[in-house]
Amino acid sequence: MDQFEPTEHQHVRYNPLKDEWILVSPHRCKRPWSGQTEQATEEPPPDMNNPLRAGAVRSNGQRNPNYTSTYVFPNDFPALLPKVPEPPPPEHPLFQAGPAKGTCRVMCFHPDSTMTLPLMSLEEILAVIEEWISQVTELGRRYTWVQVFENKGAVMGCSNPHPHCQIWASIFLPNEPRVKDRCQLEYYKKYGKSMLVEYVEKELEQKERIVIQNSEWIALVPYWAAWPYETMVLPLKNSPQRMTDLNTEQKRGLADIMKQLTTKYDNLFQCNFPYSMGWHGAPTGPSSTPGDSPHWLLHALYLPPLLRSASVKKFMVGYEMLAQPQRDLTPEQAAAKLRECSNLHYKNKKN
Numbered sequence: 001m002d003q004f005e006p007t008e009h010q011h012v013r014y015n016p017l018k019d020e021w022i023l024v025s026p027h028r029c030k031r032p033w034s035g036q037t038e039q040a041t042e043e044p045p046p047d048m049n050n051p052l053r054a055g056a057v058r059s060n061g062q063r064n065p066n067y068t069s070t071y072v073f074p075n076d077f078p079a080l081l082p083k084v085p086e087p088p089p090p091e092h093p094l095f096q097a098g099p100a101k102g103t104c105r106v107m108c109f110h111p112d113s114t115m116t117l118p119l120m121s122l123e124e125i126l127a128v129i130e131e132w133i134s135q136v137t138e139l140g141r142r143y144t145w146v147q148v149f150e151n152k153g154a155v156m157g158c159s160n161p162h163p164h165c166q167i168w169a170s171i172f173l174p175n176e177p178r179v180k181d182r183c184q185l186e187y188y189k190k191y192g193k194s195m196l197v198e199y200v201e202k203e204l205e206q207k208e209r210i211v212i213q214n215s216e217w218i219a220l221v222p223y224w225a226a227w228p229y230e231t232m233v234l235p236l237k238n239s240p241q242r243m244t245d246l247n248t249e250q251k252r253g254l255a256d257i258m259k260q261l262t263t264k265y266d267n268l269f270q271c272n273f274p275y276s277m278g279w280h281g282a283p284t285g286p287s288s289t290p291g292d293s294p295h296w297l298l299h300a301l302y303l304p305p306l307l308r309s310a311s312v313k314k315f316m317v318g319y320e321m322l323a324q325p326q327r328d329l330t331p332e333q334a335a336a337k338l339r340e341c342s343n344l345h346y347k348n349k350k351n
Contacts, residue, residue: 153274216253
């Protein structure tokens with residue numbers, strides 16, 4: 001029997017955060033590609049009618065102020081509303097429905113529609129982080145979950161290239177954080193330590209999957225990553241449970257990590273790298289208090305769909321939808337490729 005080689009032989013890896021397994025099939029990277037390719041997106045010229053730009057009139061007739069930094073406004077087409085009738089009690093457990101009150105906001109990162117996070121200054125990114133904290137503080141007083149997320153790129157369904165994210169707050173705990181809350185709590189009760197705090201310690205020992213690190217944060221490709229170049233951003237100190245726990249040094253360190261990571265992403269395939277990213281931390285709500293969820297560690301997830309180049313996308317279909325997630329290159333290979341990318345953005349190199 002040949003010796004197992006993780007970069008050659010298929011195997012499954014366990015994701016303790018979600019209590020699920022991922023199939024890793026690294027030998028598939030050798031197969032020729034004749035499947036779907038996406039046309040490399042060319043960056044369009046600035047759209048003077050862009051509804052997110054400063055001073056623009058949106059579809060509802062409201063005009064944006066001439067903002068110079070971040071700007072937050074209620075989503076004109078929200079998925080969640082604060083006041084709606086509630087469904088009646090279920091007549092049978094197979095047909096359950098429940099209340100889904102909440103609110104949705106749009107947050108612009110920058111007044112310039114051609115700007116992206118890796119091209120912004122550290123101070124401009126810090127302003128984004130401060131506004132995130134402000135929004136989570138406000139909405140977290142009323143809502144059980146505040147989801148900050150960014151869909152970047154048309155391939156991720158983003159309908160507007162202006163640098164922005166969304167913030168959805170709900171009275172219910174959505175599926176992903178609900179599972180993470182359960183798994184982390186079970187781990188904490190069993191081992192007396194936060195799962196992700198211990199995970200960071202082990203990753204710092206092994207150093208195989210670390211992409212970048214500074215004095216406050218680490219960005220790595222998780223051992224159990226499902227997407228080809230998926231990364232997690234985790235704090236190194238003080239075990240913040242929520243974004244509202246971050247201190248001054250952590251905020252500045254986060255701005256640095258975000259700029260470096262998104263720069264490496266763009267440099268990987270020399271493109272405006274698409275992804276969905278978002279933050280997960282301890283649930284919020286009226287009953288939450290600082291330090292009440294020691295099983296949680298605040299973290300961000302970057303989930304990019306690109307696999308082989310700017311034009312070859314990873315699709316989660318077939319086996320992934322019907323059985324379990326599957327990836328080709330190993331997380332260690334992905335981390336190495338990202339590490340090798342320059343910290344100087346390819347656009348700045350040309351200037």
